[in-house]
Structures are given as structure tokens and as C-alpha cells.
Amino acid sequence: MACLLAQYNSGDILMKYSNVIVSGLCMSMVSLATAAPTEVPSDEPVTLRIISSMATRQFLTEVIAQFAQQSKYQVELESVGGVDATKRVEAGEAFDVVILSANAIDKLIDSGKILPNSRIDLVKSGVAIAVKEGAQIMDVSSEETVKQAVLAANTIAYSTGPSGVYLTEVFEHWGIAEQIKDRIVKVPPGVPVGSLVAKGEVELGFQQLSELLHLKGIIILGPLPTDIQIMTHFSAGVPLKTNQQKAIKVLLDFLASPAATEAKIKNGMEPI
Incomplete structure (x- = not known):
């Protein structure tokens, strides 16, 4: 694996996302x-x-x-x-x-x-959460712990795609959108959120798991909890x-x- 995985190894994460029966393709x-x-x-x-x-x-x-x-x-x-x-x-x-x-x-x-x-x-x-390699490992196993991780981060980034639109709605639902708006780093289309995390330009990154798995210099904390996960x-x-x-x-x-x-x-x- 090109990145480190905290709480979940690659098998854990992929099993969480791949417990499906393939049929009717x-x-x-x-x-x-x-x-x-x-x-x-x-x-x-x-x-x-x-x-x-x-x-x-x-x-x-x-x-x-x-x-x-x-x-x-x-x-x-x-x-x-x-x-x-x-x-x-x-x-x-x-x-x-x-x-x-x-x-x-x-x-x-x-x-x-x-x-x-x-x-x-x-x-x-689905969407996963990442921090820079060597950063503090945070619990993201529940909606509340993800919310606390977002509130604790100095900088936050997510994609410009459907998952980014969804996360904006989640932050509004939590009532923290106004509180964190100045910490949101706007990511240009096509620029991987994980690459900004790896460079230390962003503390907490949200991106499709498929885009984070192969990046060096990051730790994948885990997928979004089931109750707030979005599947694109x-x-x-x-x-x-x-x-x-x-x-x-x-x-x-x-x-x-x-x-x-x-x-x-x-x-x-x-x-x-």
C-alpha cells in the first residue's frame, strides 16, 4: 500500500466497501x-x-x-x-x-x-477521511466523532464533485457551516484532496476512497460512518x-x- 491506514488496514476498508454479491452486470x-x-x-x-x-x-x-x-x-x-x-x-x-x-x-x-x-x-x-502521515490519529467511527474531528481541524478540504456537495449539506445540518467556513480549502477540479493532505496544506481531507488508497504520505482514518456515508x-x-x-x-x-x-x-x- 502506498499510504498508511489507521484503525483499518487495506483489507478492512475494502471489505467494508465490497461486501456485495455481483449479479446482473x-x-x-x-x-x-x-x-x-x-x-x-x-x-x-x-x-x-x-x-x-x-x-x-x-x-x-x-x-x-x-x-x-x-x-x-x-x-x-x-x-x-x-x-x-x-x-x-x-x-x-x-x-x-x-x-x-x-x-x-x-x-x-x-x-x-x-x-x-x-x-x-x-x-x-464511498467517502473516506485522511490526515497527513505522522499527524494525530482521530476517531472517526461515529457521526459525532467525525463532527468533533472537523471542529478540531484548522483546515478542511473535500472534492468539488457530488460528495463535496453532500458534505457541505452535512456541515449545515450539524450547524457548524458558519463556524468552519474560513477553514475550508477550495480544491481546484482534478486536484486530489489527498495530495494537499500529504503536502501538509490541509489537515483533514474527505475524498473518494478510491482516490486516497494509492497516495503516499497520508493516513486513511477510515470511511465515513454508515449513517452519514454517501455512495456515489x-x-x-x-x-x-x-x-x-x-x-x-x-x-x-x-x-x-x-x-x-x-x-x-x-x-x-x-x-x-
Whole structure:
């Protein structure tokens, strides 16, 4: 492991997030045949271009490497902040597959950038809490202890994605939002919260477990307690203008198959 784990070792954390039964992972791709442009025949090797959020980068990198070994298709993966990825798709940049939070995919469908009915749910991921290696270890096993840890921290950071919006609501519900507002460090899209924690720029960081697991210089205190945990679903969608339907279907079937389960769990996510 690249980071130290306090209270939970990697097995403990991943078991907490991966106690699921994998079933029903095959999804319909009928819309690709009916709504998308006709695939262009070619003797040239097919390379699929994917854009994803940072939360899914590790598992996608691993699974795509497996896919490339077993198929005739190649894949170029670019992982950026979810906000930036959405803006680029909205602006019309060409991709063959988009993998973002389910809510973001739905909005892109509504705006006409993603094919209706092409959404395939791949994984879900929860939020964990981290401090810098060598910092005081705090109890985060209950809602109250997390609240006290937040109140004790001089600086706090969380992502700009769905989990960050949720945490803002939690702090408001606790009645401490005004008290801690000057301690919140705004993190630019695509910048890992854990990297700021590792540098000592932030005392207490909240981020997707999948993004924290492989970072050096931090201690993962544990996941958010069950009663305040938020699970973000990440889904794939197919852009309206792609012309590689056959290759895309093969790739998405693989990403949603049991063959990808081990990589998902190992990287702090749960299959859906």
C-alpha cells in the first residue's frame, strides 16, 4: 500500500466497501444500434477514446490493460476532474465513452450529448477521511466523532464533485457551516484532496476512497460512518456522435462483467 491506514488496514476498508454479491452486470446496448450513427467499416486498428473522472482512474487503468490484452481494440483513457470532463463533453469534444457520476451522465443525456438509454452503471464508491502521515490519529467511527474531528481541524478540504456537495449539506445540518467556513480549502477540479493532505496544506481531507488508497504520505482514518456515508454511483455513457458502436459494446460489456470485479474491489469500489 502506498499510504498508511489507521484503525483499518487495506483489507478492512475494502471489505467494508465490497461486501456485495455481483449479479446482473450485463446491460442492454440496444440504443447503440438504433440511435447512433452507422459504424464506419475500416481495416485500420480501432482505438477508443475514454474520458473519466479521477475517482475511477485506478480501476479503469487496470481493467483497460486487461481488455487490451484480450481484444483487438485499443483504448486511450484520460482521467480529469468530473467538472472539467463534463464541460469538455458539453463543448463537443470527441470521445467514444464517457465515465462519470451517474448524475453527470444523466445531465449529459438530457443535454443531448449522450445517447438516451446508453447509460451503464459500473461501480459505486464511498467517502473516506485522511490526515497527513505522522499527524494525530482521530476517531472517526461515529457521526459525532467525525463532527468533533472537523471542529478540531484548522483546515478542511473535500472534492468539488457530488460528495463535496453532500458534505457541505452535512456541515449545515450539524450547524457548524458558519463556524468552519474560513477553514475550508477550495480544491481546484482534478486536484486530489489527498495530495494537499500529504503536502501538509490541509489537515483533514474527505475524498473518494478510491482516490486516497494509492497516495503516499497520508493516513486513511477510515470511511465515513454508515449513517452519514454517501455512495456515489459511476456510470458509462456513449456520446451521440461516435461511430464505433461495435467496439464500444465489447468494451462496456467487459467493464460491467465479473472479469472486472477484482480490480474494482481492489481499488476501493463496489461493483453494481
